[in-house]
Amino acid sequence: MKRRWPLQRLKRLLIGLVVLGALGFLAVLGYAFWPTHTRAIAAPASAADAALIERGRYLALAGDCTACHTAPGGKPFAGGLALASPIGAIYSTNITPDRRTGIGGYSLDQFDRALRHGIRADGASLYPAMPFPSYARLTDEDVRALYAYFLHGVVPVAQADRSPDIPWPLSMRWPLALWRKTFAPSPDAVAFDPKRYPDERVARGAYLVQGAGHCGSCHTPRALTLQERALDESGAQYLAGNQIIDGWNAINLRGNPADGLGRWSEQDIVETLRTGRNPHAAVVGSPMADVTVHSMQHLADADLHAIAAYLKTLPPVPGAGPGFAANDATAKALQAGINDSRGAELYVDNCAGCHRTDAKGYSRVFPAIAGNPTVLAREPDSLVRLILGGSSMPATVAAPSALGMPGFGWRLGDAEVAALASYLRSQWGNQAPPVASGLVARIRAEMPGENHASEEAAHAR
């Protein structure tokens, strides 16, 4: 026997639900629109002070502001670069000191609110394409320096910002405030404390990596809600990599010996950031090549060493992962003319000319495959993309040769690329799971449609 609900009672229940829903929505709206209070910071004696401007210029380099705020072929810092998102492109803004279209009218505190808090001068929230959760670590002094640089060291450009392509109602900004208030740290809560680190050098490195450098924007895994799973070494996933940026895998920067930097020396890291290559590995893929060219190569030696020293303090990601235990069996077989798998044949016919049968390549010219984090990464996207389309090392001041690898997608089928990649990940002591030809097919299908907008999007992410 079913008990029938009296009509009156049902009606009351429905009204109750609607009222509750409305109240809940109002509460969420209230939370979103409740103004964020930010601490005012004292202005420097003179914002036009040359030393302060120079310090700001250097920080802007370390932060690679130009990566997003300068469009290809555009004027420096005038914005307009499209950053793709699944719901439509957004465009970076003009941060030149033009009073009408740029940030010339910003006060120091308004600048600070944008930079460290993610709040526009009109109170709306910025898209987190702007890495304000990382910049929250910047000291007051460095915020002042950046302000001085952008107001007095940058040429004003009159170029109006372009509104996002995102259609209404997705274009409403108040949900961004919810994200910001939930996930972005308050600068005062994460104020940088050098005493947490063993020495000044490591502390300087930590400050650059976590703050201006915002390395975690690409190299730290993100949660479903898109916040980085850790903003400093207190989280075991900090800089643990395997984030796909413009199709390229941002590698694990922690101490894992195979897919991380565990077997890299401090000098290896410094050379990579300065020249795009080191004796056994190289920068692979356009995102990090851009970071090397526009940002890292210009930093002071002491700072690059500090960054490397800090990265070397990060322990491996716990748990089983790719491994490496140098083993010359593969090299010996290949050098005896034994090609006993399709992978071995493909390696000898396509790769060994440069990377050698010992997979050690030629120092600083052709990277080693044995023990290379790009080859051994948990997510093999970079390896597959590299085989299909090739890549070039960045041309840097210290190493101007943009040595390149051609793509082999025109002569290798999906199954062949998968066999080859699986071979690379399982020989010479490399121990990483095989690659499926379905992944190769998916990446190949992505490649022709690539455009600059989607490539640049990840810089901001």
Add this chain to the structure above:
Amino acid sequence: MPDDPSFTSRRRFLQWSAVAVPALAAAGAPASGQAPSADDRPTFFSASEWAFLRAAAARLIPADALGPGALEAGVPEFIDRQMATPWAEGRLWYMQGPFVPDAPPTLGWQMRLTPRDVYRLGIAAADGWTQDRHGRVFAELDPAAQDGVLQAFESGKARFEQVPAAIFFAMLLGNVREGFFSDPVHGGNRGLAGWKLIGFPGARADFMDWVERDVAYPLPPVSLSGQRG
């Protein structure tokens, strides 16, 4: 010269290949039996020209105990594709007068005819000459008779009206060789038959593992397309 170690090792390499290459060719022969793609549909040659070209190629490099010949290796298709290149239209050469037929070869091409013309006129003359002598066109003769005809072309004993038989023959032989030994991406050298025959390793870019080891290079040839022989 015989004391030069590179000379001896090269000679040893040649000796080795004399033994190994037929073995490799025999091993690879079944794999090279791919369906001829353009054999039936040339783009430049007419049906009768095509029949001549196929028959002549089959005699210039015949299939034998050493492996497939020019016909099996797709050489006619290579030459048909060659006819679509700027070379075949004479666009790579100085093609204005004076034309001095008895000029030394170092002075280059001395005819008004482009390679396309040489083939078009040459094949017609060749089949005409064969018809006169044997009552049949070249492709319909038995192999021994075909060899005799080709020898008459090569020596110049056969007289053609518009293009000297020897020049026609020399171009044909040169193109057959090119088709047999150039990379399979150009249509000939199918199954890498030509490279297997002479032990050429193909487009593998680097042989550092094998220098100064005094052992035979053991790997089969590879094409620019990635195909292994």
